[in-house]
Amino acid sequence: xxxxxxxxxxxxxxxxxxxxxxxxxxxxxxxxxxxxxxxxxxxxxxxxxxxxxxxxxxxxxxxxxxxxxxxxxxxxxxxxxxxxxxxxxxxxxxxxxxxxxxxxxxxxxxxxxxxxxxxxxxxxxxxxxxxxxxxxxxxxxxxxxxxxxxxxxxxxxxxxxxxxxxxxxxxxxxxxxxxxxxxxxxxxxxxxxxxxxxxxxxxxxxxxxxxxxxxxxxxxxxxxxxxxxxxxxxxxxxxxxxxxxxxxxxxxxxxxxxxxxxxxxxxxxxxxxxxxxxxxxxxxxxxxxxxxxxxxxxxxxxxxxxxxxxxxxxxxxxxxxxxxxxxxxxxxxxxxxxxxxxxxxxxxxxxxxxxxxxx
Numbered sequence: 001x002x003x004x005x006x007x008x009x010x011x012x013x014x015x016x017x018x019x020x021x022x023x024x025x026x027x028x029x030x031x032x033x034x035x036x037x038x039x040x041x042x043x044x045x046x047x048x049x050x051x052x053x054x055x056x057x058x059x060x061x062x063x064x065x066x067x068x069x070x071x072x073x074x075x076x077x078x079x080x081x082x083x084x085x086x087x088x089x090x091x092x093x094x095x096x097x098x099x100x101x102x103x104x105x106x107x108x109x110x111x112x113x114x115x116x117x118x119x120x121x122x123x124x125x126x127x128x129x130x131x132x133x134x135x136x137x138x139x140x141x142x143x144x145x146x147x148x149x150x151x152x153x154x155x156x157x158x159x160x161x162x163x164x165x166x167x168x169x170x171x172x173x174x175x176x177x178x179x180x181x182x183x184x185x186x187x188x189x190x191x192x193x194x195x196x197x198x199x200x201x202x203x204x205x206x207x208x209x210x211x212x213x214x215x216x217x218x219x220x221x222x223x224x225x226x227x228x229x230x231x232x233x234x235x236x237x238x239x240x241x242x243x244x245x246x247x248x249x250x251x252x253x254x255x256x257x258x259x260x261x262x263x264x265x266x267x268x269x270x271x272x273x274x275x276x277x278x279x280x281x282x283x284x285x286x287x288x289x290x291x292x293x294x295x296x297x298x299x300x301x302x303x304x305x306x307x308x309x310x311x312x313x314x315x316x317x318x319x320x321x322x323x324x325x326x327x328x329x330x331x332x333x334x335x336x337x338x339x340x341x342x343x344x345x346x347x348x349x350x351x352x353x354x355x356x357x358x359x
Contacts, residue, residue, distance in 0.1 A: 092331025168291025189270030217257030
């Protein structure tokens with residue numbers, strides 16, 4: 001898995017039939033170099049400028065695909081070198097999202113993940129599942145989030161009580177399981193993306209390490225009221241966002257510290273707004289994704305929500321690997337032609353499969 005934060009390729013092995021998770025294997029992380037990250041960011045910028053209009057920016061996209069193939073091959077090699085058990089028989093690779101448009105009354109949805117599937121299949125050496133979102137979008141769904149199928153499998157290992165899983169990536173999304181077993185999932189709003197963009201734009205690194213900038217600043221309460229007044233937060237789920245639907249320009253004019261503090265508070269309060277849309281408020285929220293490493297964001301979540309906020313590790317999960325594990329799980333479901341999205345997760349008319357398979 002390579003997320004919109006453009007920090008690394010995460011890889012993970014699981015033993016699964018696409019319905020249950022029986023065991024966990026090795027994990028690996030292949031950090032992007034500055035040059036690789038610049039190529040991926042360039043493809044994202046080119047995609048946003050293109051926006052499905054006119055000539056596709058093939059030069060930028062092809063360069064990004066080559067980076068995706070080489071870095072995933074490296075992550076795969078790290079994974080196998082750390083694993084002495086049975087060898088993997090199937091791979092699921094998400095590809096790099098460079099553009100996502102949620103459907104609405106005026107426009108059809110669209111989504112683009114860059115991947116050179118034949119080259120990826122060749123370097124991995126096992127059957128490859130990929131392109132998990134296109135069929136969902138073509139059927140009128142949001143195309144996101146897709147991790148809920150896996151989140152539920154993880155929750156099943158903990159018991160059958162109501163709970164909520166929050167993933168803090170470039171965008172945040174939740175999977176909420178009600179006490180009657182009903183499932184609701186959707187994007188809650190921005191998470192790490194605008195914070196990272198703000199910090200990098202001020203030449204202070206690639207992200208707010210340990211939340212130190214936010215901790216040194218003060219959130220702009222008046223601006224937060226304006227930001228949370230956006231009509232997107234009142235839309236009923238399911239719903240999804242592009243990484244740049246909310247961006248760092250929201251806090252333009254603030255100091256570096258106050259901007260980081262405001263964007264961090266905004267992410268947390270957006271989650272609180274999302275929980276209020278659920279038919280049943282969760283008693284606990286299990287947090288995965290890179291944002292859980294930001295103690296200021298985690299503290300803001302605890303303050304904004306009326307539930308226990310737990311890092312994934314506290315319930316025995318591998319918080320940095322859950323997204324990679326999720327696409328391994330979805331690969332198994334793809335191979336077995338099982339659904340990967342539902343009306344309550346992406347808004348598709350009926351449960352449907354997705355993903356393509358190169359055997």
